[in-house]
Amino acid sequence: MKQFFKFVFATILGLFITFFLLIIVLVAIVATATSDKPTDVASNSVLRIALTAPINERTPDNPLAGLSFLGFDDNKVIGLNDILANIKKAKTDNNIKGIFLDESYMMSGQATTEEVRNALIDFKKSGKFIVAYSEIYTQSFYYLASVADKVYMNPKGIFEFHGFSSQVMFYKGALDKLGIDMQIIKVGTFKSAVEPFFLTKMSDANRLQVNAYLGSMYDHFLSGISASRHVNKDSLFNIANNMLIQNPEDAVKYKLLDGLKYKDELLDELKQRTGVDKKKNIKSVNIGDYTKANGNDDKDTSSNRVAIVYAAGEINGGDGDDNSIGSEKISKALRQVRLDDKVKAVVLRVNSPGGSSLASDVIWREVMLTKKVKPVIVSMGDYAASGGYYIACAADSIYAEPNTITGSIGIFAMLPNLQKFFNDKLGLTFDGVKTGKFADLGDVSRPLTPEERLILQNQVNRGYDTFTKAVAAGRHKSQAYINSIGQGRVWTGNQAIKIGLVDKLGNINDAVKSAAKKAKLKDYSVVPYPEQTSKFKNLGKTFSVEMRAQMVKAELGDNYKYYNQVKEAVQRSGVQMRMPYEVVIK
Structure with missing residues (x-):
């Protein structure tokens, strides 16, 4: 029964x-x-920008956008492509009187924030206003908001201004308790991606490089705020270093805020700026909805095309998805634009910390072939490091933001030895037969022999040699020079341009203009590749994956990032070209 x-x-x-x-x-x-119904924008409207979700390179193709249930809230998800296009559109839209930067968390990299910030600076050339308001200013959101004509916050709010920090979680102690030994094979003094698995603190080399690139990013951060707020950079450093801002009044005192207002007072000011009676509501449009505003479609009908091939996320074999780089999918896109006679130039948009060495090489080959028949310009996002730099180095020229993280030219492989874990913790033992001396190479139930370790080390050495040769050829430098600035060391865009890894500082639009100029184009249309994966086509898969992620995030909170790091480390296989770790600055 x-x-x-x-x-x-x-x-x-x-x-x-x-x-x-x-x-x-x-x-x-x-x-x-x-979904194709256009958004009506009333006269004297305000464009409201509230960035409360991570900013991807492109707005996802999702028929569920606008719905909010069971973890789906894609109305908040807008890609960098549409953010930049909408700010540019608003600059010349007579119905838009100004921009309201509403409370935002800026869960994005520094280079992404930089691109949005520069778009706002360009918007101000129109003479229209920008007003920023928040109850809590993180450092990233304040950096964005500092370009506004007026920056306000709640009188009881929180203002964070205390400098940058970078922290790494080390797993060796936990692995020791479990009886797991991570066997490391690497090339590069600064290649620190594997350090958490065999050290308990940062190596001297890693500490040196982190101090250097974090200092470079912080210097750029202070310089930007100094220019926008007309406050001496040294004074800003002193304010942060001594944490002189401990309440909202301090932020006003040191001229980082223009005043303290409650939300109703802020709305009254916006009504005054747009000529709306205090008893009526402000006319506004959210930046996500503004994508579908009439006249926002500025596609050129020219038969000449500049293709933007988006390569975002970790690099692996296969097709990947909109948030990861699959070598097959990106290679196919590059072949497609190479063989299309209408495409006269290519911009490869790279936003990646790297990944599989083999998958990176597959993409690099397609970039090389494409460059032989038409101009290829790289635009770097938050990251273009390790494998991300490898796929970029073959381009005709490379653009990066000052705070892009790049370089990390190095190789590593990692193989766990679970013998003690199996024997001592689980009581498991293994025995078997093999037809050759190295038939079970890679078996995790035992340690590597000296001969096996040498074989793997030689593979990693060959990978590093291939990597440095490719960079040397692409950047027109000697291999010895690339080795001297390689060794896995991470650089910012500002640093990279000085050592020849980057050609110019600029955003994706600068890269597009450069590609068009190199192809001698005056009239052209910009076409994105590869085709985005529709969430409607994979609704069942999308639903289950996102639901699982939402439940884990709900349980772990801020610790989800550590869970994700361990999960990704376990899933990696083969020789890797990737960043040491994710750099997060709040």
Whole structure:
């Protein structure tokens, strides 16, 4: 009887889940059918920008956008491409009187923030206003907001201004307790991606490089605020270093804020700026909705095209997705633009910390072939490091933001030895036969022999030699010179331009203009590649993956990033070209 009720319950549950998914599909169909409806923008409107979700390179192709349930809240998700396009559009839109930077968390890299910030600076040339307001100013959001004509905050709010820091979690102690020994094979004094697995603190070389690139990023951060707020950079350093801002009044005192206002007072000022009666609501449009505003489609009808190939995320084999780089998918996109006679030039947008050495080489080959027939310009995002730099180095020229993280020219491989874990913790032992001396090379149930370690070290050495040769050829430098600035060392864009790893400082639009100029184009249209994966086509997969991620995030909170780092480390295989770790500055 128990089995009977168990099967009945399982059947009912299955029917319920199926019915629920069908409802989602129907909602998605309706959303898709109405998604092309343009957004009306009233006269004297304010463009509201509230960036509360991570900023991807492109707005996802999602028919569920605008819906908010069970973890889906893609109305908040807008790509950098649409953010920049919408700010540019608002500059000349007579219906838009100004921009309201509302409370934002800026969960994005420094280079992404830089691109949005520069777009706002360009917007101000129109003579229109920008007003910023928040209850909590993180350092990243304040850096963005500092370009505003007026920067306000809640009188009881929190203002963070205390300098940058970088922290690494080390796993060796935990691995020792579990009886797990991570066997490391690497090339590069500064290649510190593997340090958390065999050290308990930063190496001297890693501490040196982190101090250097973090200092470079911080100097740029202070310089930007100094220029916008007309406060001496040394004074800003002193304010942060001694934490002189401990309450909102201090921020006003040191001229980092223009005043303290409650939200109702801020809204009254916006009404005054737009000529709206205090008893009426402000006319506004959210930046996500503004994408569909009439006249926002500025596609050129020219038959000449500049292709932007987006390569964002960790590099692996296969197709990847919109948040990772699959060597097959990106290679296919590069072949497509190379063989398309309408495409006259290519911009490779790289935002990647690296990944698989083999997958990186597959993409590098396609970049090389494409460069032989048409100009290829690289635009670097937050990261273009290790494998991310490898796929970029073959281009005709490279653009980066001053605070882009790049370089990390180095190779490593990592293989766990789980013998003690299996034997002492689980009581498991292994035995078997093999037809050759190295038939079980890579077996995690035992340590590497000296001969096996030498074989792997030689593979890593060859990979590093290939890497440095490719960079030397692409950058027109000697291999010895590339080795001297390589060794896995990480650089900022500001540093990289001085040592020849980057050609110019600029954003993706600068790269597009450069590509068009090199192809001698006056009229051209910009076309993105590869085709985005529609969430509607993979609704079931998307639903389950996002639901799992949302549940884990809900349980772990801020510690989710550590969980994700360990999960990614376990899933990696083969020789790796990747960044030491993620750099997060709040």
